[in-house]
Amino acid sequence: MQSAPIPEQKRRDSHEKEHGDAVRVMFDRIAPTYDALNRVMSLGVDVRWRKRAVRELESAPPGPILDLCAGTLDLSKLVSERMPDRELTAADFSAEMLELGRNKAPRARRVVCDAMELPFPDGSFAGIIAGFGIRNVSKTELCAKEARRVLKKGGLFVTLEFFKPESLRAKAFHGVYARAVLPTVGAAISGERSAYAYLAESMQGFLTRRAYEDVLRNAGFTNVRGYDLLLGIASIVIAEVAP
Ligand SMILES: C[S@@+](CC[C@H](N)C(=O)[O-])C[C@H]1O[C@@H](n2cnc3c(N)ncnc32)[C@H](O)[C@@H]1O
Numbered sequence: 001m002q003s004a005p006i007p008e009q010k011r012r013d014s015h016e017k018e019h020g021d022a023v024r025v026m027f028d029r030i031a032p033t034y035d036a037l038n039r040v041m042s043l044g045v046d047v048r049w050r051k052r053a054v055r056e057l058e059s060a061p062p063g064p065i066l067d068l069c070a071g072t073l074d075l076s077k078l079v080s081e082r083m084p085d086r087e088l089t090a091a092d093f094s095a096e097m098l099e100l101g102r103n104k105a106p107r108a109r110r111v112v113c114d115a116m117e118l119p120f121p122d123g124s125f126a127g128i129i130a131g132f133g134i135r136n137v138s139k140t141e142l143c144a145k146e147a148r149r150v151l152k153k154g155g156l157f158v159t160l161e162f163f164k165p166e167s168l169r170a171k172a173f174h175g176v177y178a179r180a181v182l183p184t185v186g187a188a189i190s191g192e193r194s195a196y197a198y199l200a201e202s203m204q205g206f207l208t209r210r211a212y213e214d215v216l217r218n219a220g221f222t223n224v225r226g227y228d229l230l231l232g233i234a235s236i237v238i239a240e241v242a243p
Pocket of ligand 1: 020023024027068069070071072073074080091092093094096097113114115116130131132133134136137
């Protein structure tokens with residue numbers, strides 16, 4: 001018997017689900033070595049970038065904070081320190097990453113969930129921070145809409161990310177770093193060359209900062225603005241929900 005053809009949308013949905021599952025499994029696998037590799041690869045610069053992103057988040061109105069795609073809670077830790085009176089939730093679809101980071105921000109509520117389908121009511125948070133995670137989410141638009149939905153009026157969304165580089169210098173750096181350094185050092189530290197090759201590729205294949213800013217505007221955010229860090233290697237984007 002011949003099976004009925006699968007409609008295009010269904011095919012795409014199932015492909016994206018498979019992609020999402022593969023990314024989640026990959027993060028579960030590299031979780032034990034993720035922190036060590038981060039520090040080695042960035043020579044500690046990422047800590048400065050994270051602090052800068054958290055400083056931006058400090059202008060969020062009073063209320064709870066969500067660390068989206070929280071990984072091993074590096075940003076949650078900084079939020080805990082800099083904004084000690086805020087309720088804090090760390091969300092990630094890799095239970096392993098959240099578990100490994102639990103001691104960094106013990107007061108953070110850890111929630112295993114998909115950034116494209118957040119299990120929080122509308123307007124739950126005053127601020128969201130997402131560090132180096134959005135580019136791994138298979139549908140950026142859906143993730144942006146969910147971030148917009150769970151923020152209350154006046155809420156702030158801060159993204160720290162490696163966007164697709166635009167300047168020649170950033171392109172050159174990303175080329176060498178992503179194609180050669182990251183997979184090689186990643187393999188040496190974790191034995192997971194393919195995982196780090198994927199992470200490297202996700203840096204090249206993601207949106208430019210400007211294109212991401214448009215995605216946020218289309219999702220209903222206002223006053224969207226961004227700036228580059230260290231010659232455009234990483235960037236911060238800030239978006240608001242109208243009061
Ligand atoms: C490169 S790590 C960054 C972690 C952390 N925010 C940091 O600053 O180090 C990306 C994280 O995004 C998570 N992630 C990717 N896609 C996701 C999705 N659709 N929903 C929830 N988490 C996701 C991964 O599990 C991983 O922990």
